[in-house]
Amino acid sequence: MPPPAIPVPANATTVEVAVRWSDMDAYGHVNNVQYxxxxxxxxxxxxHEWFGQERSLLEDGVLVARSEIDYLAPMTFSYEPALVTLWCSAISGASFDISYVVGQRGSDLTFAKAESTLVTYDLTAQRPRRIAEHERAAMESVAGEPLLLRSHKDRRAH
Known part of the structure; x- marks a missing residue:
């Protein structure tokens, strides 16, 4: 789990991701695009976990509309995996946000926090589609508060 400095919902999912030697940049840190x-x-x-093994939201069509990352500390190569903890932080008619916290097994540091907006998409019709009720229910089961990123200054004022 990520360090307690950044609040993470209890129902969030944590995925281990291998940190590869080729992920490093010239400074010996994980390159920003690797995040x-x-x-x-x-x-x-x-x-796969949230939407079940029968069908995944990925198979029905989903596009990344926006990604934003706040880099908090440089991650260097380690044989320990990165730990990406994620949850659904907003749901609307045809889009939803995922919040992420990136840590690493064996470290108390949080290396990054991020948010992506995804759009459910009809691949045949080539246009956005409404989120189905079963998809909404799955997202609500892993819902939590959004992270405050540096660009969210207007949110902090409220």
């Missing part, structure tokens, strides 16, 4: 890959991999495994 997006860590989030993606965690999402794939979490969706």
């Amino acid at each position: 997006l890959r860590y989030l993606e991999e965690a999402r794939v495994y979490a969706f």
